[in-house]
Amino acid sequence: MQKRSRNIIIVTIIIALTGYLAWRFVRPMNIFIVEEKFAWPVDTSKVPDILQTLHAEECGNCHTEFYKEWKTAMHSRAWTDPYFQADWQFDDKQDICRLCHTPLDRQQPHKILGYRDKNKWNPILGDNPGFDPALQHQGITCAVCHLREGKIIGVLGNTNAPHPVKKIDDPNQVCMRCHVVAAESWGTFVKFPPCGTVAEIRKSTASPADQADLKVLTGLLSPEELKQYSPVQTGKSGEIQVNDTKSLGCVQCHMPAINRPLVEGGPIRTARQHLWRGGHDPEMVKSAFKAKLSLETDNGKQKVRFTIVNKGAAHFLPTGTPDRYLTVQMRLYDKQGKILDERNEILIRKVMWRPFIIDLWDTRLQRWKPRSWDMKLPDDKTVSSAEVIVTYHLLNEKRRKRINYQNKDPIAYEVFRQRIEL
Ligand code: HEC
Ligand code: HEC
Numbered sequence: 001m002q003k004r005s006r007n008i009i010i011v012t013i014i015i016a017l018t019g020y021l022a023w024r025f026v027r028p029m030n031i032f033i034v035e036e037k038f039a040w041p042v043d044t045s046k047v048p049d050i051l052q053t054l055h056a057e058e059c060g061n062c063h064t065e066f067y068k069e070w071k072t073a074m075h076s077r078a079w080t081d082p083y084f085q086a087d088w089q090f091d092d093k094q095d096i097c098r099l100c101h102t103p104l105d106r107q108q109p110h111k112i113l114g115y116r117d118k119n120k121w122n123p124i125l126g127d128n129p130g131f132d133p134a135l136q137h138q139g140i141t142c143a144v145c146h147l148r149e150g151k152i153i154g155v156l157g158n159t160n161a162p163h164p165v166k167k168i169d170d171p172n173q174v175c176m177r178c179h180v181v182a183a184e185s186w187g188t189f190v191k192f193p194p195c196g197t198v199a200e201i202r203k204s205t206a207s208p209a210d211q212a213d214l215k216v217l218t219g220l221l222s223p224e225e226l227k228q229y230s231p232v233q234t235g236k237s238g239e240i241q242v243n244d245t246k247s248l249g250c251v252q253c254h255m256p257a258i259n260r261p262l263v264e265g266g267p268i269r270t271a272r273q274h275l276w277r278g279g280h281d282p283e284m285v286k287s288a289f290k291a292k293l294s295l296e297t298d299n300g301k302q303k304v305r306f307t308i309v310n311k312g313a314a315h316f317l318p319t320g321t322p323d324r325y326l327t328v329q330m331r332l333y334d335k336q337g338k339i340l341d342e343r344n345e346i347l348i349r350k351v352m353w354r355p356f357i358i359d360l361w362d363t364r365l366q367r368w369k370p371r372s373w374d375m376k377l378p379d380d381k382t383v384s385s386a387e388v389i390v391t392y393h394l395l396n397e398k399r400r401k402r403i404n405y406q407n408k409d410p411i412a413y414e415v416f417r418q419r420i421e422l
């Protein structure tokens with residue numbers, strides 16, 4: 001009798017567990033917790049007198065160059081971007097996504113009145129008579145970053161603006177709303193979050209100078225590039241508290257400084273270009289690393305070595321959404337151009353999404369940490385040349401098909417190729 005009831009309990013537990021896992025497969029865990037800082041749309045009830053619609057063109061009438069640059073940036077496409085649209089529709093068109101991709105209240109078809117759940121994934125929606133679909137299509141428009149409590153925020157503070165201005169200390173504060181997702185949770189993914197590169201910067205600066213690394217870097221980088229190398233200890237690795245945004249450097253790298261007037265005929269000031277180049281820009285990705293294919297001799301045996309280092313991105317390379325990855329293809333050819341041997345490597349943050357979210361491995365390039373791969377040459381001297389190709393992938397083909405993203409732009413492109421004759 002006792003044995004039977006024990007069996008019933010075990011069977012019940014197994015059924016419940018299987019049921020739970022099956023449910024988690026159908027309805028996966030939320031990938032992040034909706035933090036207070038982005039849980040509510042940006043309030044636009046107060047607007048400077050000279051402005052009305054808040055469309056970028058309004059600001060662009062005076063700030064022409066800023067407007068032209070913004071038009072070329074992914075921020076202006078954060079809503080219309082066909083990849084975002086495909087992903088969003090595949091993901092049941094969740095309202096939560098709007099809070100970063102179109103955060104102004106006028107960009108939201110509904111008002112958010114509150115949340116039904118603790119993790120804030122289930123908003124209570126009301127009518128929004130102020131909804132402006134044209135503004136929604138501007139994605140991360142000027143007012144998203146610049147309008148707070150009826151004032152335009154900026155870092156200069158000494159200008160002659162026809163609109164009220166509020167000075168902020170550090171321009172990087174602007175990026176924090178969307179590029180850091182942090183919260184208290186047991187989920188590893190939440191602790192080392194996606195689309196939020198701050199944790200990576202902290203980890204990269206946390207590593208002390210390593211003599212072996214330094215030797216490799218000296219052989220790879222120019223003296224100018226080497227001057228930048230200054231890893232300093234800044235506490236626990238991977239921590240994501242953003243106490244000091246000044247040291248993050250987002251704006252320094254992603255909004256290059258330029259001397260120009262803010263408006264036509266205005267005084268020349270040190271301004272920043274509104275470019276925000278990233279994974280969609282081959283030149284930006286190329287600027288992140290230095291690489292070399294070389295012939296090495298080890299104990300009398302010859303081998304081909306590929307070395308690569310992230311010298312230009314304070315966070316990992318690649319960063320951002322875990323869709324991004326790099327592939328390295330090394331090949332040995334004979335005289336006729338036939339492939340004799342090959343080696344393929346992938347630099348990726350690999351995440352298991354279902355039934356639980358678990359970080360499986362992370363082979364991306366941390367700043368200043370060089371990585372090398374060798375290929376032994378056969379003794380028979382048949383190898384006549386070696387080649388390496390590095391490719392940046394915005395997402396993989398399987399995922400593209402799964403979410404039915406009909407891309408017009410390529411989803412991968414070459415960022416490095418070198419061939420050596422042996
Ligand atoms: C009628 C013209 C006009 C319009 C419209 C306008 N601005 Fe300005 N803005 C100016 C002028 C003029 C300055 C000061 C230029 C100077 O002194 O160099 C300025 C200054 C600024 C500054 C610098 C503030 C600081 O202290 O750093 C920012 C940022 C700014 N504007 C953003 C915007 C945004 C965003 C919009 C649209 C929501 C906008 N402006 C609309 C004319 C305009
Ligand atoms: C309101 C939210 C928000 C703010 C604030 C914001 N971003 Fe973004 N950013 C995004 C989103 C969303 C994307 C992705 C757009 C897309 O590709 O559809 C993005 C993309 C980017 C990219 C990648 C572009 C590419 O080619 O893939 C860079 C770089 C970037 N942002 C830097 C910054 C910096 C620096 C700041 C601060 C000055 C900032 N962002 C502020 C939401 C934001």
Ligand code: HEC
Nearest residue numbers: 056059063066067070140141142145155171174262271272
């Ligand atoms: C993703 C956030 C973001 C968006 C979108 C954005 N800006 Fe800015 N803008 C900034 C930041 C950050 C600064 C401060 C840069 C610095 O350190 O000088 C800035 C500065 C400015 C300045 C002052 C000059 C300067 O570089 O400091 C002007 C003018 C300006 N922005 C206009 C615009 C206009 C016009 C648009 C829309 C076409 C726009 N911005 C969109 C983040 C943004």
Ligand code: HEC
Nearest residue numbers: 179248249250253278279285288312313314317318319320
């Ligand atoms: C030292 C320069 C540097 C600093 C500092 C820096 N970045 Fe980057 N960032 C780069 C380079 C180079 C790339 C292109 C290579 C890559 O994707 O890692 C890049 C890429 C990106 C991308 C594109 C990811 C994608 O999927 O397309 C985003 C988003 C981004 N950075 C955000 C930030 C934010 C937010 C900060 C500050 C917390 C920051 N970066 C600080 C140099 C920098």
Ligand code: HEC
Nearest residue numbers: 081083084087088091094096097100178179195319320321
């Ligand atoms: C906390 C702010 C935030 C929220 C909420 C958010 N995103 Fe993003 N998203 C970003 C940022 C920042 C980037 C840029 C990172 C990068 O380029 O890798 C981005 C980039 C993306 C990209 C890559 C775009 C490209 O062109 O490659 C897709 C797709 C995307 N988000 C989909 C979604 C979906 C779907 C949701 C809702 C489930 C969502 N996002 C919610 C901030 C957010």
